Amino acid sequence: MRRMLNVPFGYKLIVPYVLCLLVAVLTVGMFAYAHSVNTLREKTRENIQGTLQQIRDNIRYRTDDVERISKMLYYNYSLQSALRRYEQGWYSYETMTKTLMPALENLLNYTASNIGLSLYLQNDTLPELYYTDIDQNPLFSIKRYEIYHLKRIQETDWYRGLEFSGSMADQRIWRQILRDESYGNISLLQRLDDVHRGQNIGLVRVTVQISDLLDSVDYHKIGEYTTLEVLDGSGNVVLESAPEAEGLKGSRTGNRLLLSEPLDGLGWELRAYIPNSLFDESANNVRRMTLIVCLISAFVLAFLGIGVSSYFSRRIQKIVGSLNAFRDGDFQKRIHYKGNDELAQIAAAFNRMGSNIEELIHKNYVAGLQKKEAELESLQAQINPHFLYNTLSSINRLAQFGDIQKLHILVQELAKFYRLSLNRGEILTTVGKEIEHAKAYIAIQCIKYGNRLSVYYDIDPAALDYMTVKLILQPMLENALEHAWFGSTIGIRLVVEKRETDIVFKIIDNGVGMNADTIEQILATEGPRIGYGIRNVDSRIKLHGGNGYGVAIASRSGIGTCIQITIPCRM
Incomplete structure (x- = not known):
């Protein structure tokens, strides 16, 4: 296979540059006069079209801001939950004052735009809240939100004519209703649905002034003698912007160029009428300068080509080097x-x-x-709380029998147990403190069971200073004392050893043991499970150290059980 020639970027840039330059000079020299006007006209058209798109985007930003308000109300699940309950009295008052009214106040403060909010609710147990001043634009009142019962508008023509389409969350319509037209307003109508049950629970109306939505429609952005207008879906002029109000008649006809942009969401159209004289004056200047520029450019650009190529080549190499660094993770x-x-x-x-x-x-x-x-923290909070109750019961019995020595030991070990359990609110502790915590638990149980319980410790001192998740040994010891009794006595051995990168705990008992099916159910991730304490410890260790660590069980019925806990060595 032939090896591809590695041509530097600078050469790749200068060769096409020179070729294109020669072709461009010849082409411009031959066809400049014929095509200069059309080229300038198209360029100006693109610029004006771009300006119209910017105006359209500004309007879309305003409408999106209003639609965002309705979406926030639509996805307010706590509000939906409150509106689903039909209860009068105190609940109705509390829903209005603590849920509904604060939610509307927050939405009004969310945007800097001057908007009004109206809610029409199916839940007629909630009181209505509205204002009767019909001579003032509601957007200029102190309180700019109102609450009505939906039955007020269900028989109106504008409500019956609403046809929502799309998904439930996207069912929004821009329309002038009620007194909107007289005040120069327009309203966004949004279904208010119970998201979980798919039921309609009301209607949201967000009102905004048309002048606020269309404040970016200004003919100065296009040019002098230009007319801008916004038409609604019926072809009616909603807003006009022109140099002279008297000169608007006939400004859309004659020797003028028409450009337009749709205003999505509103269903309106933005139009611009540009006089052709705007192009002719510039075209004459282009005709005069074309030949001179072509001749001079052919010589000057040829000499500058190498310098430009070298300049941009260095800048491109800088970008390529940085991209390679990103690829390597820097x-x-x-x-x-x-x-x-x-x-x-x-x-x-x-x-x-x-x-x-x-x-x-x-x-x-x-x-x-x-x-x-x-x-x-959630898993640790679920450790069996009955231990404290049982221990306090033991303290009560010892107090009744007057066994002061055992009572003193039991209270001391219980205090140590909970001091180590709390661990100042920290999730992690040292292996040494975890063992000390386990010994405190065993000391409490030894007072309870007496000679029937035997415990042996085999602790590697090298493991004591490493970190571990707290409360991993006590649930295993508690599980053994609850389920492993075989006869009237039981023996438990606690082994702690440090390996190369791991620390291993073993809790070994000589109890009744378990069969393979029981072990599988304890460690299963799906289906019915048993052995909550073991799964609790296993989940916490995996969250702390990863899936490579956790709990393993080996057992035989009638012989005993060995529960092995593996954690990473971390100081």
Whole structure:
């Protein structure tokens, strides 16, 4: 296979540049006069079209801001839950004052736009809230939200004529209803549904002034003698912007260019009427300068080509080098260009991308840690609370029998047990403290069971200073004392040893043991499960150390059980 020739980017840039330059000079020299007017006209048309698109985008931003308000109300699940309950009296008052009214107040404060909110609710147990001043635009009142019962409008023509389409969350219609037209307003109508049950629970109306939505419609942005207008779905003019109000008649006819852009969502259309004289004056200047520019450009650009090629080649190589650094995982690489050209914009976008990637990695890392910490706290909170009750019962019995020595030991060990359990609110503890916690638990149980319980310890001192998730030994010891009795006595052996990268705990008993089916049910991730305490410990260890660590069980019926807990060595 032939090896492809590696041509530097600078040569690839200069050769096509020179060829295109020659072709361009010849082409412009031959056809400039014939095509200059059309070229300028098309360029100006594109610029004006781009300006119209910007105006359209500004309007779309305003409508999106209003639609975002209705979406926030639509997905307010606590509000939906409150509106589903048909109860009068105190509940109705509490729903209005603590749920519904604060939700509407927050939505009004969410946006800087001057909007009005109206809710029409199926739940007629809630009181209505509205204002009777019919001579004032509701958008200029102090309170800009109202609450009605839906039955007020169910028989109106405008409500019957609503035809929502699409998904439940996207069922929104822009329309002038009630007094909107007289006040120069328009309303966004949004179904209010019970998201979980798929039932309609009301209607949301967000009202905004048309002048606020269309404040970016200004003929100065296009040019002098230009007319801008917005037409509704019926072809009626909603708003006009022109240099002179007297000159609007006939401004849409004659020797003028028409450009338009649809206003999505509203169902309206933005139009611009540009006089052709705007193009003719510039075209004459282009005709005069075309030949001179072509001749001079052919010589000047030929000499500048090499310098330009070298300049951009160095800048491109800078970008390529930074991209290669990103590919290798170095997201701290940055590009610094002077100026405001396209490559500088690419560099700025590249730098922003690097910063965003670093920030996202950090946020995901922190969010993962917070999630694991919350899950650990939730799992640890579920440790069996009956132990305290049973111990207090034992203390009560010892007090009744007057066994002060055992009572003193029991209270002392119980205090130590809960001091180590609380661990100042920390999730992690040292292996040494975890063993000390287990010994405190065993000391309490030895007072309860007496000579029937025998416990042996085999502890590797090298493992004591390493970190572990707290409360992993006590549930295993408690499980053995609850389920492993074989006869009237039981023996338990606690082994702790440090290996190369792991620390292994073993809780060995000589009890009744378990069969393979029981072990499988204890460690199963699906279906009916038993042995909550063991799964609790296994889940917490996996959250802390990963799926390679956790609990393993070996047992034979009538012989005994060995529960092995493996954690990573971490100081």
